Amino acid sequence: MMALLEFRERLRAIYQKYQLFIDPAVKFLVALFVFTMINRAIGYDARFTNILVVLLLSAVSAFTPSAVLVLLAMAVSIAHIYSVTKILTFLIAVVFLVLYCLFLHFTPRYGYVVLAIPILYTLHIPYVVPIVLGLIATPITILPAACGVFVYYLFAIIKEEAVTAVSTSLDDTLLLYTRVIDKIMDNKQLFMSIIIFALIIVVVYAVRKLKIEYAFEIAVGAGAVACILGFLIVDLRLDISKQIATMILGTIGSAAIAIVIQFFRRALDYTAVENVQFEDDDYYYYVKAVPKINVSMPQMRVKRINAQKVSDTVKADSTENQD
Amino acid sequence: MLNNRKIRLMTKLAVYEKNDGKEDIKLSKYYKTDYVRLQILKTILSVTVGYLLILLMIVIYKSEYLIANAVSLDYKTIGVTMLGTYIILLTVFIVGTLIGYSFKYDKSRKKLGKYYKTLKKLRMIYREEDGLETEDTNREDMI
Numbered sequence: 080m081m082a083l084l085e086f087r088e089r090l091r092a093i094y095q096k097y098q099l100f101i102d103p104a105v106k107f108l109v110a111l112f113v114f115t116m117i118n119r120a121i122g123y124d125a126r127f128t129n130i131l132v133v134l135l136l137s138a139v140s141a142f143t144p145s146a147v148l149v150l151l152a153m154a155v156s157i158a159h160i161y162s163v164t165k166i167l168t169f170l171i172a173v174v175f176l177v178l179y180c181l182f183l184h185f186t187p188r189y190g191y192v193v194l195a196i197p198i199l200y201t202l203h204i205p206y207v208v209p210i211v212l213g214l215i216a217t218p219i220t221i222l223p224a225a226c227g228v229f230v231y232y233l234f235a236i237i238k239e240e241a242v243t244a245v246s247t248s249l250d251d252t253l254l255l256y257t258r259v260i261d262k263i264m265d266n267k268q269l270f271m272s273i274i275i276f277a278l279i280i281v282v283v284y285a286v287r288k289l290k291i292e293y294a295f296e297i298a299v300g301a302g303a304v305a306c307i308l309g310f311l312i313v314d315l316r317l318d319i320s321k322q323i324a325t326m327i328l329g330t331i332g333s334a335a336i337a338i339v340i341q342f343f344r345r346a347l348d349y350t351a352v353e354n355v356q357f358e359d360d361d362y363y364y365y366v367k368a369v370p371k372i373n374v375s376m377p378q379m380r381v382k383r384i385n386a387q388k389v390s391d392t393v394k395a396d397s398t399e400n401q402d
Numbered sequence: 403m404l405n406n407r408k409i410r411l412m413t414k415l416a417v418y419e420k421n422d423g424k425e426d427i428k429l430s431k432y433y434k435t436d437y438v439r440l441q442i443l444k445t446i447l448s449v450t451v452g453y454l455l456i457l458l459m460i461v462i463y464k465s466e467y468l469i470a471n472a473v474s475l476d477y478k479t480i481g482v483t484m485l486g487t488y489i490i491l492l493t494v495f496i497v498g499t500l501i502g503y504s505f506k507y508d509k510s511r512k513k514l515g516k517y518y519k520t521l522k523k524l525r526m527i528y529r530e531e532d533g534l535e536t537e538d539t540n541r542e543d544m545i
Contacts (some may be wrong), residue, residue: 170459180448184444355413
């Protein structure tokens with residue numbers, strides 16, 4: 080454990096030193112990963128699967144706020160669908176607008192959740208999102224999480240349909256549209272998944288708010304158990320027992336990732352170096368504020384005891400002198 | 403002369419203003435009722451747009467049926483159902499907005515309290531500085 084803590088401190092020091100370069104680099108890699116996953120899943124339009132375009136889009140996302148990445152990813156996926164079927168593009172655009180109007184505009188800070196869930200679904204570890212949200216946020220994040228699950232299933236259904244959609248007349252277009260909506264409405268897995276994701280967020284949030292030791296770690300465990308039990312019931316009821324093994328492994332993996340994130344989160348949360356500018360009547364200030372690392376706490380305590388002793392002895396001396 | 407104590411306070415204020423403070427300070431310009439009312443208006447607008455888009459999707463979905471039975475449709479029932487759903491939807495969202503944003507406002511006010519305390523300290527330092535500089539006091543007297 081001690082070695083781990085030391086490793087965390089070292090990592091924190093490195094991060095503090097090179098934050099200016101690490102932040103865009105990480106964002107670039109995440110964006111690259113996102114665009115690659117989108118291209119692999121629904122890469123119908125060759126223009127966007129071009130590696131140069133992908134690199135360019137990732138570079139743009141690296142230096143802009145995370146909302147830009149979400150928008151770009153949405154635009155790219157809509158463009159991919161557009162090259163196959165126009166009516167489904169319309170459907171997706173309208174669904175995105177509805178999701179934004181009814182749910183997402185209440186939680187603008189968590190827009191990336193809608194992107195993260197579908198992407199992590201392809202890696203079989205989407206459960207990490209509700210667990211982490213329960214740890215770091217409030218239950219209001221159920222809204223973006225539900226939207227994320229919905230978007231994943233929407234694209235899964237559209238991917239199925241897009242194969243048959245290449246040569247369709249106007250009559251078939253409408254048929255395609257109704258078929259996709261029918262499939263969404265009949266998809267019990269979609270609605271049950273939303274309910275279970277909401278349940279995981281609530282369980283993790285409730286447990287981590289308890290005033291007990293290791294609340295965060297226990298919360299992750301409780302979330303994982305809720306996830307496994309919930310999806311087990313769903314899988315058994317819907318008779319898709321093939322997915323049970325991947326689900327359990329995915330949940331264990333997600334819980335492990337959540338623990339790792341939790342371990343580093345507290346360190347990194349307060350590590351961010353702030354560069355601020357301000358002025359008063361006489362000067363302009365360009366201040367770089369570096370948060371202090373508080374591992375030296377025990378040392379400070381030792382110092383204080385010494386100082387007290389010194390002052391005690393001084394006092395004793397002075398009283399002696401007075402005597 | 404650089405005043406380290408002042409710089410420390412100003413840095414703290416600047417960091418807050420750059421991050422959380424941006425929104426908190428924007429919020430502080432409203433009264434609570436005004437703020438919540440504005441958010442409710444926004445919610446009404448977005449829910450209306452969202453609901454209209456859902457209706458559009460339903461109309462396209464049922465378009466064949468609608469065109470075939472355009473004459474014999476019971477428009478009154480359809481209208482009542484549409485309006486009823488809209489009102490229920492709106493009520494749920496408005497209540498949610500009311501609770502959520504009142505909560506948010508109170509929370510941001512609490513954070514702002516700390517900010518004002520630091521500002522007060524800064525003002526004290528300024529006053530101390532002014533006390534030292536006789537020129538400034540003269541200027542104040544002139545004003």
